Amino acid sequence: MARKSLSPHQTATFVESMECLPVTKIPEGREWTYEIKLDGYRIEVVRTDGGTTLYSRRQNVLNHKFHYIAKALDYLPADTVLDGELVAMGPDGKPNFNLLQNFKSAESHITYYAFDVLMHKGRDLTQVPLSERRALLRSVLKPSDHVALSEVSDRTAAEMLKFVKSHGLEGVISKRSDSVYQPGLRTGLWTKHRINLGQEFVIGGYTPGTHGFDALIVGFYRGRELIYAARVRAGLVPATRRSVFEKIKHLKAAKCPFANLPELSDGRWGAGLTAEKMKECVWLKPEAVAQIAFLEWTGADHLRHTKFVALRDDKDPKGIVRET
Structure with missing residues (x-):
């Protein structure tokens, strides 16, 4: 059974995903940050002394499907946990979920976009504000052909909405910069606003x-x-x-x-x-x-x-x- 949180100085293990609350309007204010909603698989990366494991949100191990993603993250220090989205980009440069399902032929198009770090070198980060977790993630992550950082936009809510609509993207993820990581919960500290139906x-x-x-x-x-x-x-x-x-x-x-x-x-x-x-x-x-x-x-x-x-x-x- 999945643990609700990680205790300090313990071996890294799977943590239930924090969920986004669906909203019809993007929240506004200085405390909110925005990311593009990516259409892919939510993947948690757990790095231990025994290797790197890719977990789906239902705790299925996906290393056999995406072994090159696990290999690309083998440099992470032991007892580190990342949260992110596995995405396949189509010829138009947009996420293509159908392409992701054809993982055997789409390897060159598939990238893991990390957006959070829940544990680093055995230190539990789930109660650390998101702004600090993001700063650490940026310093830890090494972008490559199959790994990237999910960038946070400096646009306002209105500008972000306009950008996503104009580029035909799926939607906007909003997160409070002071939010802690709440495993398995959908409290509204993170929200998602879909553009397409x-x-x-x-x-x-x-x-x-x-x-x-x-x-x-x-x-x-x-x-x-x-x-x-x-x-x-x-x-x-x-x-x-x-x-x-x-x-x-x-x-x-x-x-x-x-x-x-x-x-x-x-x-x-x-x-x-x-x-x-x-x-x-x-x-x-x-x-x-x-x-x-x-x-x-x-x-x-x-x-x-x-x-x-x-x-x-x-x-x-x-x-x-x-x-x-």
């Missing part, structure tokens, strides 16, 4: 079809309840359907996991899932996560014009909430 959703079922299924049934958590949001068909070519089905078919469940089903009608946009339509559904344990792009939210917590992007095995289903 898209986020992760929990897969709670599917409708049968060729190549395994016709549509994925997805939702998000509100408190402890899983809320139905959409059926997703677009973006699923035959090869993708077969691949996704192989990864979710073992999750088959007897009961519907969504708290707000059945719905009374199809709704204005036809996204509702009534008792009659539910007869066609196959339910799954809510353990798989998919990244979905969409046009907008409706007033009934439904999505319009959805498109499947990718499965996200680095995300905890229980942490998936509505972000906009």
